[in-house]
Amino acid sequence: MTTAIPDKPLPFRTSWTQSFWDGTKRGEFLIQRCSNCDTPRFPPKPVCSNCWSTDCREVPAAGTGTVYTFTVQYRAGVPAFANDVPYAIVLVELDEGVRVMSDMVNCDAEQVHIGMPVKLVWDPPSEDLTMYKFEPA
Amino acid sequence: MAITASGTPAVVGTYVTEQGPLEGRTTSSIYVESVLGALADAGLSPGDVDGLVGAGPGNPALWNPHGVYVDLFGTPLRFYAEAKVGAGSPGAAIALAASAIREGRAEVVLVANAAGAPDMAHAGGLGADRDSAVARMSMLGSEFEYPWGTTRIADYAMYAQRHMYEYGTKPEQLAEVAVAARYHATLTPEAVMGPRGPITIDDVLASRMIASPLHLLDCCLINNGGGAYVVTSEARARSLRHDPVFLLGFGENYPFNDRHYARSLSGFDTHNSAGQALSQANLTHDDIDLAGVSDHFTINVLIELEDAGFCKKGEGGSFVEGGALQIGGRLPTNTDGGYLSHSHAGGCGVFTVIEAVTQLRREAGARQVQDATFAMLRGTGGAMQASYTAVLGRDIP
Numbered sequence: 001m002t003t004a005i006p007d008k009p010l011p012f013r014t015s016w017t018q019s020f021w022d023g024t025k026r027g028e029f030l031i032q033r034c035s036n037c038d039t040p041r042f043p044p045k046p047v048c049s050n051c052w053s054t055d056c057r058e059v060p061a062a063g064t065g066t067v068y069t070f071t072v073q074y075r076a077g078v079p080a081f082a083n084d085v086p087y088a089i090v091l092v093e094l095d096e097g098v099r100v101m102s103d104m105v106n107c108d109a110e111q112v113h114i115g116m117p118v119k120l121v122w123d124p125p126s127e128d129l130t131m132y133k134f135e136p137a
Numbered sequence: 138m139a140i141t142a143s144g145t146p147a148v149v150g151t152y153v154t155e156q157g158p159l160e161g162r163t164t165s166s167i168y169v170e171s172v173l174g175a176l177a178d179a180g181l182s183p184g185d186v187d188g189l190v191g192a193g194p195g196n197p198a199l200w201n202p203h204g205v206y207v208d209l210f211g212t213p214l215r216f217y218a219e220a221k222v223g224a225g226s227p228g229a230a231i232a233l234a235a236s237a238i239r240e241g242r243a244e245v246v247l248v249a250n251a252a253g254a255p256d257m258a259h260a261g262g263l264g265a266d267r268d269s270a271v272a273r274m275s276m277l278g279s280e281f282e283y284p285w286g287t288t289r290i291a292d293y294a295m296y297a298q299r300h301m302y303e304y305g306t307k308p309e310q311l312a313e314v315a316v317a318a319r320y321h322a323t324l325t326p327e328a329v330m331g332p333r334g335p336i337t338i339d340d341v342l343a344s345r346m347i348a349s350p351l352h353l354l355d356c357c358l359i360n361n362g363g364g365a366y367v368v369t370s371e372a373r374a375r376s377l378r379h380d381p382v383f384l385l386g387f388g389e390n391y392p393f394n395d396r397h398y399a400r401s402l403s404g405f406d407t408h409n410s411a412g413q414a415l416s417q418a419n420l421t422h423d424d425i426d427l428a429g430v431s432d433h434f435t436i437n438v439l440i441e442l443e444d445a446g447f448c449k450k451g452e453g454g455s456f457v458e459g460g461a462l463q464i465g466g467r468l469p470t471n472t473d474g475g476y477l478s479h480s481h482a483g484g485c486g487v488f489t490v491i492e493a494v495t496q497l498r499r500e501a502g503a504r505q506v507q508d509a510t511f512a513m514l515r516g517t518g519g520a521m522q523a524s525y526t527a528v529l530g531r532d533i534p
Binding site: 008010068072074076077099102 | 271272274275276279280281282283284285286287288289290291294295296297298299302345346347348349350351395396397398402
């Protein structure tokens, strides 16, 4: 007997984050840079944590970085991920200085380690939404 | 504001229900037992209570969670508040209760927690169906976290990986926390895992991996049960039947929410809440006889003991080695078995307070810490995005 695996949960998207998800559809991973102090930030938000300026610009990140921390999941939290175990969740520090969480693909989950060089790959679950994962660089 | 109640508020009554699956018991029945039990322990009745901290049973989305309590017992209140420290909330509640008492806004404040079968068929809640509880908690992250299959365990596992990378912490050292908790559970009558007997470091390391580096035995329970405690003014406390246990110092700490923004993932105390609480109490770390530290996962305890200043940052692993957290060790911690082996029933922070009170009253029986006089509590919520430090004592220094 097989049990149907439900669809994976999608990002809920807010007024702060819609332009980021518009960017991923164009193949751009947009981070924000403060117009006043140039501090980069991700996920997008309306205020700089360094100088509290509300002015910022969106700039595409190169998509390369290193693993800041990770874990290999051997048991899914929600049934949608039951067929994926074991999978490695990574928090990546991009070269621009912001951290981005996602899953590793195209590698053995158990080979993932802190400091591992990685790069972004696109993962479109639908025409309406393009998500992202990381693979070894 | 005029201070109308002088002195140091104290815990004067506690109660713990049976803990476990508790098939067929509703949240409300466990709640009522906890409330009446704690009041009876204090020699008080619901008619004495004029303040409440934390929601009662029922629909967690209610706009008026105080209303459930008021209607259940038929006793109007003049004070209500809620702490928001996740599972640690019923622990952090002690400071809200004490503030209300000091300010003359209440005299007898109740804190109660219960988890059982939902009372309302549609309301969900804190029942002990482990898979649904895990799934619910997996969706608590931000829109940039949960879509990648994060879980509450993954959150802590990522902290543990970072702690191991930065400081050389070993899985064997994490396992020490679980071993101490289980040993204490064997000495605690209602502890869920007590009947399973003690475990070794090797048992923890041999249990199946859930989210590396956390094994099954590095993870807390999910079960049902309840508990409650009563806080009142020093003057009234001294007239009641038990030795009062005073709240001597307190602090809170809210470092970040979304992990993308965290400055550190291996330490979270941005405001030295332990230093603040010890200073208020006129105590130092050397005065502390036992600790109660949220142990949703073993890594919490290492990080919290470091953040609380019991050792230097990064030295938590060596601090806990050699049974240091066991009764008779350097800092007996979670002497009831903690969330790992005693109970993780809903707002399980209530048990952290209750166990400290039991120890400081010197009524802990087989697990009594000798001459226990002062305790430090470190409660966390979520994935350590909120925490508190409380210092309790049977004396006022």
